[in-house]
Amino acid sequence: MRNAQPARFRRLLSVGITAVAALALAACASAELAPVADGDVPAEETLQVAFISFAVANTYDEPMLAEIERVAAENNIEITVFDGNLDPNLQVTLIQDVIASGQYDGMITQPVFGPALVDVVQQAIDAGITVVNIDQILGDDFTTGETQLEGLAANVVFVPSDLGTKLGEQVVDACATQDLDPCNVAFLHDVKASAIGIALYDAFTAVIEGSPVTIVAEGETFYNPAAAQTAVSDILTANPDIDLIATSDQGLQGAVQAIESAGSALSDYLMVGYGGSVWSQERVSEGLVYANVLQVPATEGRLGMEAMVDALRNGVDQGDVDPFADLPGGGVITQENADEFTGEWAG
Structure with a gap:
């Protein structure tokens, strides 16, 4: 007290x-x-x-x-x-x-x-x-x-390394479902030089080490779908062999726009994200996005x-408060459990 x-x-x-x-x-x-x-x-x-x-x-x-x-x-x-x-x-x-x-x-x-x-x-x-x-x-x-x-x-927070770990696990799983070896991944940072971004990326790369997952291109979204669209357009032009795109919800929105603008089929790419927005929950539910790691801003x-x-x-004083306590699926949205979640922000 x-x-x-x-x-x-x-x-x-x-x-x-x-x-x-x-x-x-x-x-x-x-x-x-x-x-x-x-x-x-x-x-x-x-x-x-x-x-x-x-x-x-x-x-x-x-x-x-x-x-x-x-x-x-x-x-x-x-x-x-x-x-x-x-x-x-x-x-x-x-x-x-x-x-x-x-x-x-x-x-x-x-x-x-x-x-x-x-x-x-x-x-x-x-x-x-x-x-x-x-x-x-x-x-x-x-x-x-x-x-x-x-x-x-x-103190009511999310842990960036936990986010990166879960994101990496879902990317490995997504690539395995398609028997991709190697599985060429485009990873979009939000703010690459930020401490949060570094911790998330370090945890992500630790999970994929030794797996078929290979990061062949990187970009930045700055939490902005328009910036992500530009980054993904450039990546896909330079790397036509991309299998999977991993990034935040804003990044995935930009990726969808880039793919559609290029005249490609969305089904040609695996997508895994984090944020747990209404947009991502709907995209996971319909199978467009393989999985999404939940965040709970509200x-x-x-x-x-x-x-x-x-x-x-x-x-x-309440001390440390876990906002993710008792979430289904460990806070990971998949097509099988998407109806158990409610997105807390638009995306």
Whole structure:
């Protein structure tokens, strides 16, 4: 349980009132204005929480933010969104602004690059701001979902290496169903140089080692179907012997467009992806995509905001929260189990 004083209490101190005077003022003030310790915040008191987004203009983030705002509204909490716009340096600046403002009781982080945010998030915690981390790893170990920064109220994330492992396993299986040896694969990174992308790719290549799967071409999507379409068009022109395309949901959408624009049949290519969007679930169900590894942005947003409410209203920290607990098929969508899943974002 955190015992740090909330932001509204620190704001009284920041105007130069001594500790003794602050206590006297609290005794005389009305119940609505009196600062209170964490875990003893009346439900009717409006609290302020900042959301440091990965990127607002992203279909993956839309349902996450929607759930954050829904749970916040139900608990009389106002959300202010700060757009990281895929820029970790911008996120650092935004968090510094949140701290300096003295206006926020809590902050939800969705890191672009976790290692870059550790120090500034620690500063926020030290300043008495309740922090919940969601979706992306906050730290430098991308093989675990365990908290890497002491003082977080909750940590609700996916593990990039797990994603890469499951993606690799499904690619190996897909190639085996067609008895392809070698099985020539085009792998589309989202952001190749990102720590997340590196961890995912390292896990993927570890799984395919020793199998018939051979990566013969690579590209980048930047989580953008149009960029993926261009990349896949170039790859297929240079490598007409591609058997399988592996990438995120946005990448697969671009791949479909590239294949159709080239006048080729979609059935000529195996496709395996990750994201678990509505689009991918439908494509897996109809057999266009062999398999897809689920991601759950709406669930992460809901669980993260519920943890924030528990920390601010009740003084209870939830620690590590697994958003993938009890998913069917280990969170891998196949044609056989596709009807057991509900995509949480459009794709």
